[in-house]
Amino acid sequence: MPEFEPVLSKYFREPNAWTLAHYRSRGGYYGYETARKAISSMEPKAIIEDVKKSNLRGRGGAGFPAGMKWSFLPENGKPRYLAVNADESEPGTFKDREIMAKDPHGLIEAMMIACWAIQCKHAYIFIRGEFVREAKRMQAAIDECYREGILGDDVLGLGKFKLDITVITGAGAYICGEETGLLSAAEGQRAYPKIKPPFPAVEGYFRQPTIINNVETIACVLHIVARGWEWFKKIGPESGPGPKLFCISGHVKKPGLYEAPLGTTLRQLIYDYAGGPIGEIKGIIPGGSSMPIMTVDQIDTPADFDSIRAAGSFLGSAGLIVFNKDTCIVNALLNLARFYHHESCGQCTPCREGLGWLEKLCHRLEFGHGKEGDVDLMNEVSVMIKGRTICFLADSLIMPVQSYIQKFREEFEYHIKHKRCMTGTKAGEFAQVEELAGAGR
Amino acid sequence: MSTTTTNTTLRPETLKGIAALTKRFPQPEGALLTSLRIAEREVGFINAHVCEQVAGAIGMPPAKVWGMVSFYTTFRKETDGKNVVWVCATLPCALRGAEGVYDYLSKKLGVNKDETTPDNLFTLKKAECLGSCGTAPCMQVNDDYYEGLTFEKIDEILADLKAGKSPARHVTQ
Numbered sequence: 198m199p200e201f202e203p204v205l206s207k208y209f210r211e212p213n214a215w216t217l218a219h220y221r222s223r224g225g226y227y228g229y230e231t232a233r234k235a236i237s238s239m240e241p242k243a244i245i246e247d248v249k250k251s252n253l254r255g256r257g258g259a260g261f262p263a264g265m266k267w268s269f270l271p272e273n274g275k276p277r278y279l280a281v282n283a284d285e286s287e288p289g290t291f292k293d294r295e296i297m298a299k300d301p302h303g304l305i306e307a308m309m310i311a312c313w314a315i316q317c318k319h320a321y322i323f324i325r326g327e328f329v330r331e332a333k334r335m336q337a338a339i340d341e342c343y344r345e346g347i348l349g350d351d352v353l354g355l356g357k358f359k360l361d362i363t364v365i366t367g368a369g370a371y372i373c374g375e376e377t378g379l380l381s382a383a384e385g386q387r388a389y390p391k392i393k394p395p396f397p398a399v400e401g402y403f404r405q406p407t408i409i410n411n412v413e414t415i416a417c418v419l420h421i422v423a424r425g426w427e428w429f430k431k432i433g434p435e436s437g438p439g440p441k442l443f444c445i446s447g448h449v450k451k452p453g454l455y456e457a458p459l460g461t462t463l464r465q466l467i468y469d470y471a472g473g474p475i476g477e478i479k480g481i482i483p484g485g486s487s488m489p490i491m492t493v494d495q496i497d498t499p500a501d502f503d504s505i506r507a508a509g510s511f512l513g514s515a516g517l518i519v520f521n522k523d524t525c526i527v528n529a530l531l532n533l534a535r536f537y538h539h540e541s542c543g544q545c546t547p548c549r550e551g552l553g554w555l556e557k558l559c560h561r562l563e564f565g566h567g568k569e570g571d572v573d574l575m576n577e578v579s580v581m582i583k584g585r586t587i588c589f590l591a592d593s594l595i596m597p598v599q600s601y602i603q604k605f606r607e608e609f610e611y612h613i614k615h616k617r618c619m620t621g622t623k624a625g626e627f628a629q630v631e632e633l634a635g636a637g638r
Numbered sequence: 639m640s641t642t643t644t645n646t647t648l649r650p651e652t653l654k655g656i657a658a659l660t661k662r663f664p665q666p667e668g669a670l671l672t673s674l675r676i677a678e679r680e681v682g683f684i685n686a687h688v689c690e691q692v693a694g695a696i697g698m699p700p701a702k703v704w705g706m707v708s709f710y711t712t713f714r715k716e717t718d719g720k721n722v723v724w725v726c727a728t729l730p731c732a733l734r735g736a737e738g739v740y741d742y743l744s745k746k747l748g749v750n751k752d753e754t755t756p757d758n759l760f761t762l763k764k765a766e767c768l769g770s771c772g773t774a775p776c777m778q779v780n781d782d783y784y785e786g787l788t789f790e791k792i793d794e795i796l797a798d799l800k801a802g803k804s805p806a807r808h809v810t811q
Contacts, residue, residue, distance in 0.1 A: 276664070288728045288767040319662075326675075326712045327724075327768055329781035330810065363662050365671055369712030371766065385670030385698070387709040403664040446730040446771035453772040486729055486767075516771065518730050532729045536766055542709075627733055 203456040209299040217341040220302035226423035244314035251426035257411030269398035279320040284374040287485035289516030292442035293412035297331040301338035307419035326368040371540035376409040390588035433459035437502035445471040447519040459501040476521035484513020487593030489600030523628035525618040526605040531559035537594035548591035551582040565616035656695040683714040719754040719761040724778040730771030783810040
């Protein structure tokens, strides 16, 4: 394992790490000391410049440069908002919930610095409804901050600015993770994504300029400001550096959350961190379930934005899902097709109808009713859907569909010809490995 | 359907609280999701009457509130049992035996998806990714997550819930 000091997850395992008392007892730049320093001695624009120079890229999925996003805010005197996206719902991703549950004060301090930088007076954090524990911890931490004068009309008693933070909890819809869907939900509507442009930075929350960042992206800001952009840029590849929380799930011996520098190879992540695969690896999804699958010959690819992209996939939210050889690829795709069809908001016809069509096709293949030409039909349907919708949800199924067919076409054809799985599993079921039971501990 | 009737009238102070909450948002509608959660906690579920009152407190059309509620999956329904069991069924959990967990629960409780046990104690549901892939398989019962599930663990959790106790030692802390 390369030498690397975790920063995002450093205190996750300590008891009561979520309390203000613990946060203050850490010493160093914690305990709202970095925010105090930044707000009292740094110009807002200087912080934006530092974040730009750090090359921090969004951790939510798109990998967009965070500093650049911040600089899109228009100078028009309108109130600005920060919306922190904590609607973590991409299958294979489970990092933001740990930040909120174990280090809420670290996140709040980072939000304060971000709000000072973009001159925002009210930040919202949108937490998916299922995360009750996380929402309670965030709210408790925010309440502590109000009591201690850290948040409120005079942030940290510095006489510089006013900041409120409000938690909004969702109610179970994947599409709330899409930034404009999130805004709709936070505006008291169905979580319908909106057509861009205008981009949220120009016209977002209730049509005011709004920055939407993922929890982990914001959390990085604290460390960038405390340790300097030069430090951050040196971790991993310069074009997209930094510490990263990797979520490793599926057929590995020690699934879980691991912090490693961007640019750590998939092999290192799977073998050195996650204890190696259970069985022989068949495929690796590098960035949450919507990303194209990679095959075992690509295992030495560094897990960073540009290398994974060059290898034909995306780092996305860094949720690695490992399939072993016993996994039926058609069944895996059926599971995802069901998921994305279920989560379609229904606004755009290609998504609403098309994803259902793809789910039906997967279903009939998996259960032995596939017809000659179905695989080509799936490809054709995919082409008709891709890029023809308001948001990215439909494409999130199209990428698996196209890549699974491209890389494992023989399994789809086998299903049509033999009416059963090539891996010998029962229709609709995955192979059960002895080691799996309770292995999640 | 539940045989007993529940009082679905929100307390006046709850409505006042919701009206106050709207001030934290650029426009009152921003408070809707949070207000519905507050109302759900008090009544135990969301129905048309609850929507109407929340709509009144915020100042928006009841139909819009109902339209919003019907879009989301996790608001508790009037027909839900005391404990709503959500079993994650999405791919990362499925790879680690979620179907087995679901089948086991279905058999043990004697109900299928979206059904409630006759004693009104349990409603079984399938969830889409709960974000617990590293500790799969998992389920959520009411507010709490139970992760790294085994059949033994499930037995203990259900036994505690049946006895009206909290299976606290198995809850993700």
